[in-house]
Amino acid sequence: MNSRLHRACVRLAELLVRYPRPVLGGLVVSVAVSLALVTQLRFDFTPQAIYRGGDDLVGYSERFKQTFGYDEAVILVVLEANGSSDVLDIPALEWQAQIAVDFRSLPHIKRVESLATLEIPRPTLGGIDLRPVIDGLPVDEDSALRARGLLSAQLLVRGRMLSADDRVAALPLFMDPAARDIESMQAIVAAVRKAVSKRPAPSGYRVHLSGLPVLRVEVVENLHADLLRLMPMAGLVYLVVLGLMFRCVSGVVPPLAAVGVGVTWTLATFAAMHESLNVVSNILPVLLVIIGMSSAIQIISSFAEE
Secondary structure, eight states: HHHHHHHHHHHHHHHHHHHHHHHHHHHHHHHHHHHHHHTEEOOOSSSGGTOOOOOHHHHOOOOOHHOOOOOOGGGEEEEESSSSSSSHHHHHHHHHHHHHHHTTTTTTEEEOOTTTTTTEEEETTTTEEEEEESSSSSSOHHHHHHHHHHHOOOTTTTTTTTTSSSSSEEEEEEEEEGOOOOHHHHHHHHHHHHHHHHHHTTTTTTEESSSSHHHHHHHEEEEHHHHHHHHHHHHHHHHHHHHHHHHGGGGGGHHHHHHHHHHHHHHHHHTTTEEEEOGGGGGGHHHHHHHHHHHHHHHHHHHOOO
């Protein structure tokens, strides 16, 4: 078996040496096609991207989330007071009521909660009725005082949507659970950011975005930016190191070209197979550069000795 493999490798090497121009032409075409495919490479850091098949634990996790809610489908828009006022003052309550209406019009947003639109049970002549904290806009002094009194007695709101010192308020945005793929999350988070930019917070307040969708989108974007920055930097470092080691063009260009072609082919295969780089496989490009460059240096060193 080893002898057959050896003979096949020898024949392949002879063909490569005998027909250099077709081989180089094929390499150029394959690299061009691979580069076009690499632009379609996806990054996905959702836990679902790691699993394959119908694992029982994955199915149990999905049934649990269907019953108790999808925590990875909740975006938190946090309003923080950084002045003398708090989030229960008139400007803050008006902003929360208005931005909640803006968020409800966004695609894939199923429900929006805010301190201003939160429905609280109130006693009426016919029993108990659910009514929002703020009945309507604009918010006047009496509505703000009534909202402060109502929310002060709501223990389920304190520590969740409202901080103990009334300085921070959270607006949870509940996404469509079917839109948990990274492309949908990126579109939804971008729409939320755009809505916040169109309706900035009042003076003395600051807005933050949080939640697992925002975190995953930022991780993917940062990883993509790091990959575009680190790979050229790694190539430059290896260019300097190879130049110092071999001091000739033949010892610098072939290793860089071989490793670059191999990494491009690998990432293009991921894109062609509709596979994404997840939290485990994102280290693959850097790992291929390290392993490929060490192997190339060993081959050139052995060739020089022979």
